[in-house]
Amino acid sequence: MYKILNAFLKINRRWIFLLVLLGVLIPLVLGKGLTRSYPGDEVVKVYNFLNNLEEGDIIIASMDYDPATIPELNPMARAVLRHCFNKGIRVVSLTLHPAGPGVVITLIDELLREYSQPGVNPDGSVRPVRKYGEDIVFLGYKVGTAVNILALGEDVRLSWPQDYAGVELPAYGSDPTQTTLPLMCDVQNYSDVKCVVTISGTRIPEYWVAYGYQRYHVKVATGCTAVMFADFYPYLQTGQMIGLLPGMKGAADYEELINRPARAMVGMLPQSIVHLMIVGFIILGNIAFFIVRRWEKKGGGNR
Amino acid sequence: MKNKWLLFLIGLGMAVVVGFLSHFTFYTTGEDDTLQMHTWLGLTLAAILTLFIYTFLYKDNPLYKFAEHLLVGTSAGYYLVIYYHNSVKPNMIDQIVAGFQQIGHMRAEGTFNFVDSILTNAGIWAIVPGIFGFMILFRLSRKLSWLSRYSFGFYIGTAMGMYIPVGFQASIVEQIRGTIVHSAAVEPTPVFNLTYFGEFFSHPTWGGFVQAISGPLVIVGIFCTLMYFFFSKEHTGVFGAFSKVGIWFLMVGFGASFGATVMARISLLIGRMDFLINDWFRGLILPLFGGG
Structure with a gap:
């Protein structure tokens, strides 16, 4: 678990770029937008x-x-x-x-x-x-x-x-x-x-x-x-x-x-998806950071 | 060095191909909607350069450098032409030429006199700002750079004189007023208004709660943030507590700015992807292969 969380904290930023790209591309390719x-x-x-x-x-x-x-x-x-x-x-x-x-x-x-x-x-x-x-x-x-x-x-x-x-x-x-x-x-x-x-x-x-x-x-x-x-x-x-x-x-x-409804409405769906993604990353990153820090303080992270 | 020559040749090659092919009609997309080769190439080049720029996300590379330098170069050239045609030519060159032409006409008609031909000839006086502008170029010389200070002094003095009265009113006086009363309302009401609390406690709603606390929050936020920027006293005790609250308000402000920045940057990505998918791929590439 420690290794997974630690790897998560040291994730290569290119994977985040890729996820953001997919979050933008998929709705645009499917032609979906917010309905209101x-x-x-x-x-x-x-x-x-x-x-x-x-x-x-x-x-x-x-x-x-x-x-x-x-x-x-x-x-x-x-x-x-x-x-x-x-x-x-x-x-x-x-x-x-x-x-x-x-x-x-x-x-x-x-x-x-x-x-x-x-x-x-x-x-x-x-x-x-x-x-x-x-x-x-x-x-x-x-x-x-x-x-x-x-x-x-x-x-x-x-x-x-x-x-x-x-x-x-x-x-x-x-x-x-x-x-x-x-x-x-x-x-x-x-x-x-x-x-x-x-x-x-x-x-x-x-x-x-x-x-x-x-x-x-x-x-x-x-x-x-x-x-x-x-x-x-x-x-x-x-x-x-x-x-x-x-x-x-x-x-x-x-x-x-x-x-x-026009291009801004279409753009707001990928916008919302990426925002949720970024908020998720921030929350997960912070949780992982505090857990890893706590483990390292207690036992040096040898788990 | 080798890379530089390669980039130069790629750029030159692209310019020659675009220039040559832009004269030909490429294909038609409808009865009257003839797609010119230069449109096709323009969009395709834009798509390729967009992809070149995004390669930086993997790592720095010559393709990114090429696109970056191309952008800087074309922007510099574009702005030079725009400023010349919108400022230098109409406001200086044309004025001076017209001024001398007026003198020429007056001399030919025998009506030349110092007051009408020189003193009240607005065109001739355009030479003065022209000289001031030219003096800025002395900035490039170590020995004569002092000459540019006169131009900058004149420019900064004028700009400040124009801005200070209105800027002070808009950014300071009105903002202080906005901290005391809701000046945007039709009938201004005090920001710190206890009647909002009364309304909230008699009819508790979320909107009423926000309305009641927003005024006190603004006042506390401003007070504590100002305390944080007061560096003549050590931030300890009660004073330190206020400045800590000020830091929290600052953090919330920075958070809002960061969120807004993320939204803006993602909007730019969406715009580019929309261009690549809809304008370029679906609009140009797919029809080439009978799709779209």
């Missing part, structure tokens, strides 16, 4: 805020992430944008991460293809047609996080005179029939938008709180990687953020709330 998720309060707050907006209202979606955090943040951004498209909320999207444009434009293209024809969503609701320029605009990336957030408080055109494709933004209040970006005729600064949804794997949401919320009082909702969410909870507790989507779990919660 139980949304946390912080996610419901974001959903309720967006759900209570009127058709035609405008939000800023600051999608500040790079390919490294796609597995967590893309499902989140996709779910939020689908919610906006279904509700008729117009979206001014941008990125403050240098590696963001490629990721964001791919996601927007994918969603615009999905919403290019009238149809029915998987939950039976009507899927409206959404168009670039009218329902969503992508401004691209600009260097300087704080400077750009402050500039947005004065006039979006100070930082982004053109959209990502190089099309000149129309003047604020100009005739929307004379431009290919009519959405931007209604946007000058934060007073024209209902909130900023920042989805990021970095500390950029803190900049949105400091410069956007504190300086211009624009409401901020945050989606972040699981690593970051513990750091952002104080901002949620003090009301400086309206809500928080934490990692893949937050994305799965949002998919549940909009009745559109």
